Amino acid sequence: MMRKYKIALIPGDGIGVDVLREGTKVMDTICSLGGGVSIEYKEFDWSCEYYLKHGRMMPEDGLERLKDFDSIYLGAVGYPGVPDHVSLWGLLLPIRRHFQQYINIRPVKLLRGITSPLANRGPNDLNFMVIRENNEGEYSNIGGRMYENTPMDMAIQNSVFTKHGVERVLRYAFQLTQEMGKRHRLTAATKSNGINHTMPFWDEYVQKINKEYPDIQTDIVHIDALCAYFVSKPDSFDVVVASNLFGDILTDLGAAIVGGMGIAPSANINPEKNYPSMFEPVHGSAPDIAGKGIANPTAAIWCASMMLEHLGEVELAQEIMEALQIVLEEGKWVTPDLGGSGTTVEFGDAVCHALKELR
Known part of the structure; x- marks a missing residue:
């Protein structure tokens, strides 16, 4: 029987858009390889750009729109011209508090292939x-x-x-x-x-x-x-x-x-699963490199693994982490921050290829 999940995507600002695209691509790949899991996404454009247009980080009924999803997958929030306390208190903190995401999990784990x-x-x-x-x-x-x-x-x-x-x-x-x-x-x-x-x-x-x-x-x-x-x-x-x-x-x-903020994932968890939990890389929006194809998607891919594990798909989560570390160890497609010349898309593609090879 197919296990179906609904995930709310909030790419946010800057490189959040770039890295979330790779994270969803990796999840789509592992679902396509079998295992009885399918994921349905709905994207929301809530961001600092949204704030500049509407005077708020998300609509008044934003939390109501999110409550029935299985998980929330967030890219990054923050952009010049919008004070950090505005973006934080207008989007992230209301989600964390309204949905009783009272546990924040941050693994301190050195992945293979990173020094x-x-x-x-x-x-x-x-x-x-x-x-x-x-x-x-x-x-x-x-x-x-x-x-x-x-x-x-x-x-x-x-x-x-x-x-x-x-x-x-x-x-x-x-x-x-x-x-x-x-x-x-x-x-x-x-x-x-x-x-x-x-x-x-x-x-x-x-x-x-x-x-x-x-x-x-x-x-x-x-x-x-x-x-x-x-x-x-x-x-x-x-x-x-x-x-x-x-x-x-x-x-x-x-x-x-x-290895740095660029590879760090986080999970905002409601352990009772009465509300959706939220998964986000913590590297920030890095607007100076947004859209240049050099952002490291490691944290976003790691977050995708953590999200699947929280949903009970432990084996799929472990496969993603193994594929990610294979790519990091090979070093061929890693991004410039890790000493390579790969692009964000090439890195994501390499992880998808590694997943197929593992199967």
Whole structure:
């Protein structure tokens, strides 16, 4: 029986359009090779260009239009002339929050064929997961401005940590550690020596949830030290869990040590699957190279694999990752950022060819 999925495509801005095209091409290829899966896409033109025409990042009923899809596949958002906080709060954050995508997953994994900037580190040394709380924390929309454009100008931004929000992300991280951890080791980021309300609250719940998972070794590490350990001993981690801001910082550092932002995928997950989850490369829109055919589609293809895995198509997801790494190892069609001369389209075509060869 054919398993059918409906995926909302939001190519967005800049190279988002270029890389999403390759990601969908790879998914179409693996579906065409058999396995009983078909994918139906619907594309939405919501972007900064849309904002400049309509004064908003998506229509008023945008979330209603998305709710019945199985997944959302996003390219990138951001363009000169539209402030970043406008694009973020007008599209990404409403989707993440309305659809309770409270888990952000960022693999820190060195793919075969890519060289880490860390000396003498290979794929076996760099392979762990960062779980970021995605709905509250430091990115809560509570605060405001007073006395703007006067000598008393001021701004207040409040962090919000709730029992409900903290417990659910921690429980997810502990469960993931139990399922995939080589060492059954969870590392929680904190800064309780300097942030004296929210971080001790976070630490307290780390210790409480740890009691439900007595087989998990749990370390609570200050964010500054943890950043250093990402560089000096990345092979010591299984799963790292962090609040919204700290997770944002750690995951970009994690991307850097496995080859750069251009190859980093992310997943915004609603674990209960009551709502669609969203998958997006994190390299940004890079408008300076948009349309030039040199954008690296690795992250978008990796996101396609993560999306299929979330939908339950684990074998197809694994095949995509194997084909991707075959192309990276061969090096013939990699893009200039990886030292090659291949184009975005050639790279995507090579992954599709590798999939056919694997079959």
